[in-house]
Every structure is written in structure tokens, then in C-alpha cells.
Amino acid sequence: MLSAALMFFLVMDPLGNVPLFLTALRNTPEERRQWVILRELLIALVVMVAFLFAGQGMMQILSIENSALEAAGGVILLLIAIRMVFPTPERNLREPHTDDEPFIVPLAVPYVAGPSLLAIEVVLISQNPEKWAEYLGALALAWLATAVILYMSGFLRRVVGDKTLIAMERLMGMLLVILAVQMMFEGTKEFFIG
Numbered sequence: 001m002l003s004a005a006l007m008f009f010l011v012m013d014p015l016g017n018v019p020l021f022l023t024a025l026r027n028t029p030e031e032r033r034q035w036v037i038l039r040e041l042l043i044a045l046v047v048m049v050a051f052l053f054a055g056q057g058m059m060q061i062l063s064i065e066n067s068a069l070e071a072a073g074g075v076i077l078l079l080i081a082i083r084m085v086f087p088t089p090e091r092n093l094r095e096p097h098t099d100d101e102p103f104i105v106p107l108a109v110p111y112v113a114g115p116s117l118l119a120i121e122v123v124l125i126s127q128n129p130e131k132w133a134e135y136l137g138a139l140a141l142a143w144l145a146t147a148v149i150l151y152m153s154g155f156l157r158r159v160v161g162d163k164t165l166i167a168m169e170r171l172m173g174m175l176l177v178i179l180a181v182q183m184m185f186e187g188t189k190e191f192f193i194g
């Protein structure tokens with residue numbers, strides 16, 4: 001459960017999302033920012049839990065094997081990790097913003113409940129459907145840690161600064177590379193052996 005929680009936490013990338021949240025909320029009145037962050041985090045949790053239970057049924061309807069799903073999940077995770085270690089112009093501190101208060105997009109989805117996290121959920125639950133309670137607990141733990149970090153995003157940015165947040169995101173990305181390669185190896189092994 002702890003390893004799944006760590007993986008979920010790393011994929012949610014709360015430290016990398018701190019500057020993105022702050023940028024998206026730049027035009028939101030200061031007295032509403034904490035409420036908006038909390039609302040978006042709760043929406044993201046609902047999306048993630050719903051996908052945890054509905055995702056496996058979708059994969060069965062599409063007749064996708066576990067080995068293919070695990071290898072594909074590893075590839076997706078690797079791409080996300082590489083993007084964390086080597087950021088692109090599309091995902092940096094100059095994230096575009098709107099003049100309206102964000103609702104669901106982009107804070108809840110895709111910043112917290114992104115496609116990579118949803119894919120990892122499907123991979124894990126399809127491999128071990130009987131462990132759904134463990135994965136639900138892991139998801140709740142990862143979400144709680146992410147929620148605390150993002151709720152305190154303004155404070156964190158003032159205390160540690162953007163450079164420290166970026167360095168920590170790169171470190172998390174390197175850990176994700178290792179997890180992604182392991183997932184690809186497991187999927188490939190299951191395909192050829194199992």
C-alpha cells in the first residue's frame with residue numbers, strides 16, 4: 001500500500017504543481033484562493049476514486065491484457081518522469097492563465113487527476129483487483145499529502161522559493177523514471193512468460 005501511495009504521490013507531482021496552481025489562481029481574489037484549492041482537490045479525489053473503480057471495467061470491454069496495460073502504463077509514466085526532469089515550454093512557471101476563477105480544469109483535471117495517474121490506477125487495479133481496498137487507501141494517502149502541499153502552496157513558495165521547488169520536482173522525476181522502467185520490464189516479462 002505504501003509503495004502504491006508513493007507512486008500515486010509522485011505522479012500527482014504536488015511540488016511541481018505548486019507554481020502552476022499559484023499561476024492559475026493569480027486573478028482569483030486572495031480571500032477565495034484557499035476555498036478554490038480545497039474545492040478543486042475534492043473534485044480531483046472524486047474523479048480519481050471513480051476511475052479506480054470504473055477503469056478496470058473499461059479495460060475489460062476493450063479486451064486489453066494486463067501485460068499490455070502495465071507496459072503502456074510504464075511508458076506513460078516514463079514520459080511524465082522525463083518531462084519532470086527535463087521540463088518543456090508547455091509546462092513551466094509561465095503557464096497560461098484565464099481571467100476567470102478555475103473550475104475543474106486545469107486544477108482538478110489534469111493537474112492533480114491527470115491522465116498518467118488515471119492510467120496507473122487502471123494498471124494496478126487490473127493486475128490485482130482483489131487489492132482494491134489497499135489501492136483506495138493508497139490513493140487517499142497520496143491525495144492527502146498532495147492536498148496539504150497544494151493547500152499551503154503560497155506559503156511553500158515564499159519559504160523555499162521556486163528554485164527549490166523545481167529541484168525537488170526533478171528529484172521526484174528521477175524516482176519516477178525508475179518506477180516506469182520497472183513497470184515496463186514487468187509488463188514485458190508477463191507478456192513473454194505468462
